[in-house]
Amino acid sequence: MKCGVFDSGIGGLSVAREILNAKLFDEIIYFGDTARVPYGNKNESTIIRYSLEALEFLKNFDIDFLIVACNSASSVAIEELKKEASFPVIGVIEAGVKAIENEKKDANILLTGTKRTINSQKYQHLLKQKGFKKIIPKATPLFVPLVEEGIVEGKIVDEVFDLYFHDIKKDEIDLIILGCTHYPFLEKSFKKHFKNAKLIHSGQAIVKMLKNDFSLKEKKESKIKLFASDNPEELRSRAKEWLNSSQV
Amino acid sequence: MKCGVFDSGIGGLSVAREILNAKLFDEIIYFGDTARVPYGNKNESTIIRYSLEALEFLKNFDIDFLIVACNSASSVAIEELKKEASFPVIGVIEAGVKAIENEKKDANILLTGTKRTINSQKYQHLLKQKGFKKIIPKATPLFVPLVEEGIVEGKIVDEVFDLYFHDIKKDEIDLIILGCTHYPFLEKSFKKHFKNAKLIHSGQAIVKMLKNDFSLKEKKESKIKLFASDNPEELRSRAKEWLNSSQV
Structure with a gap:
């Protein structure tokens, strides 16, 4: 096969x-x-x-x-x-949404992706169809060039996390959708910054x-x-x- | 006209x-x-x-x-x-090289650009033709997405400068060729990190x-x-x- x-x-x-x-x-x-x-x-x-x-x-x-x-x-x-x-x-989008369909519908979901993915509203639309209500979309475009440069943890990554997520109550996030195939390479950094969140990885x-x-x-x-x-x-x-x- | x-x-x-x-x-x-x-x-x-x-x-x-x-x-x-x-x-390449043709031939030149520009050797070739000997080429690809995100100074930029230039004696650089049209938007940060250098700006x-x-x-x-x-x-x-x- x-x-x-x-x-x-x-x-x-x-x-x-x-x-x-x-x-x-x-x-x-x-x-x-x-x-x-x-x-x-x-x-x-x-x-x-x-x-x-x-x-x-x-x-x-x-x-x-x-x-x-x-x-x-x-x-x-x-x-x-x-x-x-x-x-x-x-x-990857339908698979990502399907992967969390049995999670609590009032879970705080942080949706990350490139500007295009976030602006397309595709994830948001499918998540709402499944009954999820608390979706925080965040375009995080700098993650792509960082991963492509092989920079996946350390000071620069921490600063970029602060830039994108400074207004988010990190401890209250339950699920994070890594809505870009580059982002799983940043897994360690996501875990460091969001201690209580489950990461949803397209793969x-x-x-x-x-x-x-x-x-x-x-x-x-x-x-x-x-x-x-x-x-x-x-x-x-x-x-x-x-x-x-x-x-x- | x-x-x-x-x-x-x-x-x-x-x-x-x-x-x-x-x-x-x-x-x-x-x-x-x-x-x-x-x-x-x-x-x-x-x-x-x-x-x-x-x-x-x-x-x-x-x-x-x-x-x-x-x-x-x-x-x-x-x-x-x-x-x-x-x-x-x-x-922009011929103009950039022409702009410094009357500088001292033993000037320490830091050449910045994307990977492709640096790897093309075009700047290095023209600079050597003009008699310059001390060229330090540095591919600095993260500067492009940073500028596109509107991030041109501050902690993240400083960290990225440290990443790319940590092995360079910053005070000894005489000329910096901003070999990518995005880089002039980082002028303030270049001036902060390279106090004695003259910036060569394509425009x-x-x-x-x-x-x-x-x-x-x-x-x-x-x-x-x-x-x-x-x-x-x-x-x-x-x-x-x-x-x-x-x-x-």
Whole structure:
């Protein structure tokens, strides 16, 4: 069984890592559209076109599942992808919301993401549909370049946390949605600043959904293949660092 | 007399600001290719194609000069632009190097820029041609998102300065080339950390070149028109903030 994982760039490796560690597929085919990253500043029709091209590319590998590990593509292209695919397509946004559906409806939810993700209202809409009432949306765009620079804890990160969250009662936050695939790499810092919060990680949410809704079981072995539309060396070097996998 | 200013995004406003303040043209036409920003991660042939498209767009306004206020385009597309234009084309890199040609050849030069600009070696090559020997190149990519977030001084910026420059003898730096159009917005912080250094600002270097090499004189009035390939509202709102101009 094979799974395609698609992201606009390298951030989706945080999702691929969880799927790889859960060993739910014999093989994962990761495609990062690094020649056209970021999608966040492109218009909807462009993102849909790029996403469909990624789907076509991944069809070459006879994949059985497609995971859309890109919040921009998840927010605008998921319906079109589902129409064009003859296999299940799962986006990080729906998986993230589904992962907390059994939490208390009056939980204080801190929703973090890029400006586009927060402004798209997609998470907020789905969370309200599930009955959640206390949602604090916070666009935290500096987290992306920090992670891309490999800066995930320490003074600079602490200062940026203070910048974004100074007006939030940190101890009262119950759930934090890491609404950008880069953010799980900041997990340690989130835990340091929000001691009582449960972190909702797109990759773990996807794994949970694959296990619960599709009854996928652990394989003996799981491999990953990496493809990028530009600068594949950079993707491979990040994957070596981030996947803790010797097989990259 | 009209001048076109072209950048991949909003950073070139720092260059447009200087040209506007110097009143060398009746009108400045600014074009930011915000739909396809950043150019830094695209391959050379793509950047050349995009730059030629920008030139074609600006030709609509019967411009008399083209200023390439984008380091990526300046490093790879300037020759092609010069071939296609029937008017002078000036890039920020050549202007920046020209601005310091009369400085002492043993000056300690700190060269800052994005990874692509530093790795392209274009500045280093031109500086060595002019006889400069002591060049310290430093890629400082986090400065771009900080400026885009409007964070140009304070604790976070100081920490990022320490991160990038902790191994540099700050008092011994004579010249700092701000090799990215976003960096002039960090001028105060550069001055705070490098007390003895002269800052080389692309916009000022362009103005100097226009005055010296093309004998342009101050007009009574100078206006600016702004165009963006995506999200023109964002460009206009930044221009209002950055240009200190009521006419935007």
